[in-house]
Amino acid sequence: MTTETLAMSTLVVPDYDAGIAFYAEKLGFKLVEDTDLGDGKRWVVVEAPGANGSGGRLLLARDTNESQTAAFGNQTGGPVAFFLHTDDFASSHERFIAAGVEFMEEPRHEPYATVAAFADPFGNTWDLIEAKDKND
Template identity: 75%
Template sequence: MTTLVVPDYDAGINFYVDALGFTLIEDTDFGVGKRWVVVEATVGGRLLLAKAKNEAQTAAIGNQTGGRVSFFLHTDNFADTHARFVAAGVEFLEEPRHEPYATVAVFADPFGNKWDLIEPKEV
């Protein structure tokens, strides 16, 4: 599981569950504005959505890897997944590319994190 800092729990849930189709695994309210929110991709990777608590954490939202792609979301049907994401309003930063290793396109979540949607080629 990887921690991803977001500005708001519900905004994170809305994007990852509603737009990307992740499953909400847990949403436990600890009171005083703190929750334990876990979402899971269909391929099994989990994200802990953590609400930024201070200016330093807020400043890191969307730039947790210095502008590089942060996450890689694998699919076994690029065309269908890409079309579903586009229909859900996901912002792609490029057109799909056909590389020797995969079909891939970079998209951004609403918080500025970059993701690769990738369908690896069979070896």
């Protein structure tokens, strides 16, 4: 039987190095690849900590036209775009704040998780989530 896996999603950024600075340096993503493709284009892939190639990768693509630039921060049409799971919300939240990540709200305790929204420097919204144990 054939198995398909979502390996990577594209995230449009205004500048490759700014994307790397935020995702790798502030959020702690691993820079998997940064290959020069010529003509100012690069193939830049970052991976969320703990993903181990299992789909937590982002291809950082530089905007190349006005419609892509206009989509910054609204790539999903309004809802939170990305969800970053953690097994220790308090530690991750504290580390992100220390790295300069700006949260849009105080942590809240939902029936399914502890969660707080933050935005990347490009306007995309993220939820930092520690899911509740389903056995509770």
